[in-house]
Amino acid sequence: MGKPATAERSARMRAWLMGSAALSLLAAAQATAQEQTPPEPAPAEEEEVVISGIRETLRTSIDVKKRETAIVDALSTDEIGDLPALSVGEAIQTITGATTHREKGGASEIALRGLGPFLSNATFNGRDATNGSGDRSVNFNQFPSELINNIKIYKTQQADLVEGGVAGTIDIGTLRPLDFGKMRVQGEIKANYSPYQDKVIGSSAWGWRGTLSYVDQYELGGLGELGIAIGVQRNSTNNPEETVAGSSTWTACNATVIAAGNCTPITAAQANAGTPYFLAPNSMAWRQISETDQRDAVFGAIQWKFSDRVELNIDGQYSDRTFVENRRDLNISEMRNGLTNVVYDENGVIQKMNGLSAIESTASNLARSEEYLGGGANLRWQASDRLTLALDGSYSRTIRTEIERQVRLRTDPFDMNGNRNFFSTAPFASSNMRVPYTYEVKSGNYAPTITFDPRFDPNNHALFWDDARPRRDESERRNEIWGVRLDADYKLDGFISNIAIGGRWAEQTFRDFDVRNEITVNPPGPPGAGREDARINLLCRTQFPQTGFLEQARGNTITSWATFDPLCLMREYTGSEDPGRPAEMRSSANRDVTEQTLAGYVMAEYAGDLGAMPVRGNFGVRVVNTKVTSIGLRSAFDVVPAPGGAVRLQPTGDFETVTLKGETTRVLPSINAIFELQPNRLLLRAAAYRAMSRPAPSALGAGRSFTLDTSGTTIEDAIAEIRANGSPALKPLMSWNGDLALEYYPNRDSLFSATLYFKEFSGGFMLVQNDEQFTIGGQQVTVPVIQTANSPDKSQLWGVEITLANRFSWLPKPLDGFGGKLSYNYADTNFENEDLLLGEIFNPATGVTTPRIVPPAGLSGFSKHVVSAQLYYQLGGFSIQGIYNYRSNYYQDFVGGNTQLRYVRDNETFDLRASYDVNRNLSLRFEATNILDAPKITDMPVQGSIRQYHYYGPRYFIGARVRL
Template identity: 65%
Template sequence: MNSRNPIRARSLRAALLAGAGSTLLVAAVPAMAQDTPPEAAGEEDAIIVTGIRETIQNSINTKRAETAIVDALSSDDIGDIPAISVGQAIQTITGATTHREKGDASEIALRGLGPFLSNATFNGRDATNGSGDRSVNFNQFPSELVNNIKIYKTQQASLVEGGVAGTIEIGTLRPLDFGKRRLQGEIKAQYNPYGDRVVGTGGGVGWRGTLSYVDQFANDTIGISLGFQRNDTNNPEETYAASSTWTACRADITVTNNNCTELAREDYGSDIPYYLVPNSHIFRQISETDKRDAAFGAIQWRPSDRFNINLDVQYSDRTFVESRRDLTLSEARRSLTNVEYDENGVIRHLEGQSSLESNGSELSRSEEYLGGGLSVEWQPNDRLTLTVDGSYSRTIRKEIERNFRLRTDPMDVNGVRTVFNNMRIPYTYDLAPGSFVPTITIDPRFDLNNHDLFWDDARFRRDESKRRNEIIAGRFDAAYEMDGFFSRISAGARWSELTFRDYDLRNGDFNLNPAIAEDRRINNLCRTAFPQTDYLSAAKGNSIHSWATFDVDCLFDAYLGTVDPGLPDERRAAANRDVTERTLAAYVMAEYDADLGNMPVRGNFGVRVVKTDVTSNGLRSDLVLVPDPADPGRFTLEETGDFQAVRIKSSSTRILPSINAIFEVAPDTLVRLAGYRAMSRPNPSALGAGRTFTLGDGDEGGFTSIEEAIDNVRANGSPRLKPLMSWNADAAIEWYPNKDSLLSATVYYKQFNGGFQPVVYNEDFTINGETVNVPVTQTRNSPDKSRIYGLELTAATRFSFLPKPLDGLGAKVSYNYANSNFKNQDINLGDQYDPETDTVSPGLIAAAGLSGYSKHVLSAQAYYEIGPVSLQAIYNYRSKYYQDFVGGNSQLRYVGPSETVDFRASLDLMKGVSLRFEALNIFNEPKATYMPVYGSSRQYHYYGAKYFIGIRARI
């Protein structure tokens, strides 16, 4: 292991970079002051500004004009948002940062707060996704077909719902408002150097092509815009992972031929020593192909000056296929000796024994998004504007995974006894302080690459899950222009119905033990070479670089007689979710514009009322114990199929006042004040009424006792969860010395009324005909009070005072600091509320903060534009944060600090034709997660860098 502490080193590096950013903030002040003064701005009006400078200018103009505290990224032309994806673009906006999946930006956190605290809309309408939460999957939308992104940091009544952290608004252009004809095509080639190490995937090469067309007809009364994109890439990945279930094991009891002894809850807080251990360890290699087709379109009709009608549609269909090859230590709690651990229970060293498994799977995911709406705006007179909007959004995500397991045995596949007396292989585990990946060393007498040693207890599963999220909504708004103090009065109402339904069905657990001769034939027939070179070579100290792998299709066909056994006959299950959420909301808002002495003052105030009704349907079933044919001492729980329906309803009404005020203290300086109440709803998947019966011991072979089976009954949602509420206050000062420059500082405070806390309810289940009382853990709204306060800084300028050609340099730096005392408890090891005694039993481990909460977020951009050349470098840093699992009711998971550097360049070859280059994550930053306390390694992802080169032509 490398003795260098990467967590401490990254923190130091982040601090140095934050200091550098602060230095640039200070340096930007004289640069701004020496730039073109406001009174000379007329000379600049004749200059056509394009590229990155134009985007930053538009963002500054939007921020200055909005009544609420807003940050934006926008372009006057289609395809000019400077990013490879919408998520990558958003993370350049002040206070916004992303969670990375598959090496790209996905969900967005505002001001260091998690995505569930934000509200995301597409053209002003709520959008669905396939994850089961409320954030938009920004990977579904090509940045080339998006024109503006706004982030409302404060709320106003016309936003109707909004979010505690803010509202993200993604917009596409309206063709008549665009006002010109544009035909544009772009094609890019992608290269991922890491892909060269993966066999049979095209060497990390992919491509994306975009075509768009905008035009106006009939004397500019009808406009159309069309956009299409095909994305065909691959995203290989290598990971180390532990299971998602962790146990506190007693350190004062050593068990050599069984699982470690779990520390009982009644012993929490005692002096009994303990350490934290997962159920399994997995080394995984992933080869992948990824395809996405997207189409955006709009028709705008303006039959007269009084009517404006706009119809827009967005469609995206993404499919990726992963080939996974796993080496699994399936009994990470068994026969643990010589355990060394720190004061937090994090294991530093141990020796154990586990059966080893060569597992393989083929996983395909398809996600289809369809959204759009019709908006009709009518002005019956010069003062009154009436708007009606109807919208639809639907996402369907479907996953199919076929996987196999081949285990070790005292004999190899040829019937020859190995040097080990049983199926379990000795190993050692070492985790150096600050390391991402533990060093797991298998007994050297066992050859991981010998296919003969993996053959026993062949098991086959076919899992299919499907999530359907749909929103139908309608909205009516009326606005009346006035003279005097009140400049405008607006009111409106909104109705929406959200449905979320899913299933997760297994057809399998085909545990097959044919004669050794048949196993030998199949084993030889289905062997494959390890599909990658230098596996986990970037993870210092890793000692496992390859293992024996097998072909999934070959094994399924040989053992089952079919490559795909399909869905089971019974598609109902107790774990299925069926949630309907109906929302009725109304608002009234007054805008004002006046003078306070000689100082102009403008703003708005209003109130919104939001009523939410949730209906969650679930199923319950009797259970039976099914012995494992390979091990009579173990069994699994299965549903009998005799289901009873359960329906749980919940309702809430929230009143949300808001006020915004802008004081123009100088022609180039604004002071903003805002106060508002905000709400963030639980994720739809967290409102399920179902129950999940998980297998024990890392899902490798069932239970050894009825008590162990009972401990694995989990609620897959908490339908009675209410929105998280907060009172909020913001104050900002903004200086706009010229078109290219901005210096702003915002302080904010949020007080939460309530948090989230595990609660245990006793439920009766019938197992083998007998009624058993089972404690089922859910999540409730706690009465806790908590708060967040923070500081947000932004500086942007172009160094026009420098001599040519250096006057093309520009920079933007933004930093957000947040401090929170919000608490999220671990579902197993944290504080737990007992509704019968109205008491809280203390937990074993510390609570986490808000999901997605990072204390520090820093983004820095430097650009250089001169003539036909445009260059831009982007740095993003985010400190560690807690990330919950979608659906809730899970143990704590932390994501380590991340910092990425991206680079973009373009060269104008001729009028309308440009060569473009982009590089993402050029320093190969991995992603690391920890459970259930920070520092206890849970997962390590490595994706590598990505490079894009392409050409764009427009006429």
């Protein structure tokens, strides 16, 4: 966290935020008693014409922003399938202040105003949505944009949002068939082409996606009107990837100690006393991925108006996405071993070194399935001319399962035929199997340069046969939300025009498990051509599956290596391509979290005049109570003697169930005011509110993760580390917020807006060390456990966002078909996140703080600069649009909570979309994504220390849409 703010300054800031908006409210109330001066009539709108396509989408989005009371940015269209993107995530990143994190070449989680996904609230038709990651963000890449009609981002909060978020609320909306008002049958087919996939041997670079939707309305006589809408989509494609990456754990090595084995970790005291150190990963891997990806989605809605006073809306969404990856890895598995001649900079970033490591060829087959099911029913009854009641029930569920079958083959002092390798002169029984290499990162390069001893050939299959390790990993994340909401709305006469009151009950559960079935095959005796492992090596060899591997990564020197078929290896070593789960599914790291929320709100809408200036808005308060129950397991251990006087800990298989609980109640006031400086043209908006963002469900776990040390001579030494995988006692991150926005609407196609915003955070996060009791060898042993807790510090964030949209109607024909939108967001903060291994740790029992070794990061997902630019041209039935997005570097948290700091470097994308309406029924379409061919590059645990280079390549789509 940042430097603590004084209580006096915090109080002044809250008083200013709430007081300034309250003054505007009181002024407007007093103005209602004054003699009214009629406002000047609004300037005449331009001649109304029927518009469609890109221009219609931007115009509708401007209309939504203008009408809303809160500060809102939107992407909206009245038509089906007209959002300018392939997925909801890519659509959202065109909205002012919104940016995305990209996975598999597509947009996934969203950050608002430089604030990470965990600070936003995501809803589907106003209801909370689940995901498969374990946090509260939504994988927007899961949903096809063709079946979505509007996306709203509430930048400021109002009481009827019930919960909301510190950064804002993202609401995805689907079509209501009666409001659509016409029958429509629409089908669209697209072929997609990936040039990168052409480099993968034996695979097709082509895929496809097809969408079909139907909307209609029916008169039911005395039963009113019924509207139905249904849309289905199948997306079958591939998302090829290639990467070079360091491990997720890095060590600060003492540069003054030269160790024959692993480097010696530096202590925090040594580092802060000035002892030099360098930052080394545990391992590094080059990975080639061949993938197939299929997504099926079904969205449906029923709108039934029984009468003018009673309406029922039912909607449902289903998405099932499955991808299968075949991975081929070359691993330098001991990046901390035998390090000499290390050259590093003032931040400990290695620039060059020599090392000794076993080299591994690892073949994997990874299958992931993510299924989303959501929906709800809303019954709305206009009980009288003034009173309206609404009852809403909802359900959302995401299940993500992942199975990886992997076999590792390692180098040995001998090749598989019994020939001694150049790098070993020791007898066969020796474990000396390490290959000399040089590691270097040159300025301007994207990837490290690796130079092996020239006598070692990584493409020689015969070198990879030892220590075979078949491994099967399976994980499941199950996130489920049930919710019920009741709202009452009562119209009044006078300054207060409306009173709304309501409440919501919800229960969210998050459960996960990660299990491993693993054996290590290391048969005794010298290798030879007649051995079983030699037979398997020959049987399961494959050609390196790609040409031009990592040719875009400046500095890369590894372009191929010996590869094997993972399922062949698994079958030959274990007798089955899938050996199944282990007998014991329980683990002390599993999570079982239940979160119950009870929230209520009251909100008043007002409208009046301040002199001749209309003023409107709302004010209200939310009260949110949250109860968390988290169930965890504690494993007992036996003490087992090991060679050399060491002791080894072995789980007994007995578990003790531990139930931990937490509860919070938060009061969230809010005020929104709109001053119509020029009616329908120039608006001044002011907002002040308190907001909260709850920790991710996965961060509320009661489990423990154990790292054991096989070289320890005492029980305490045998436990290298115990870390909590969450804390049910974590409280929401709270903030006081103020927004001031000026919006100018010269015409329906144009907008200029500038917003200044400020946030003061409290209840951030810090690392603490607590003593806990564990049963080891039948005795109670006290062991320190590190976990995340709330910090008492305060920090601030301020920012400005600017939007400019215009159709260039002032240009001569045919140039008046041009138009565009430009948005920019700048933010700055002193919020701090510590590295879990190398950061500052506080011990509440002793009051001692262990100083940090590496500097802290800011907010997860925080980018100082976010730019989105769109330029379109529309003439008759032809339209073309270019979309550019830029995001400056940001810290990306690992799901489940902060571990080691990971930074994503600046990135930019450019997408292109074009369409031609042959007639009113047929439209031809072309789309291209990631035209700039931009990779994703990450650093760890400090900026400038390259951890990963990740490349996807561009994709192209061509298709046709038919409307009837």
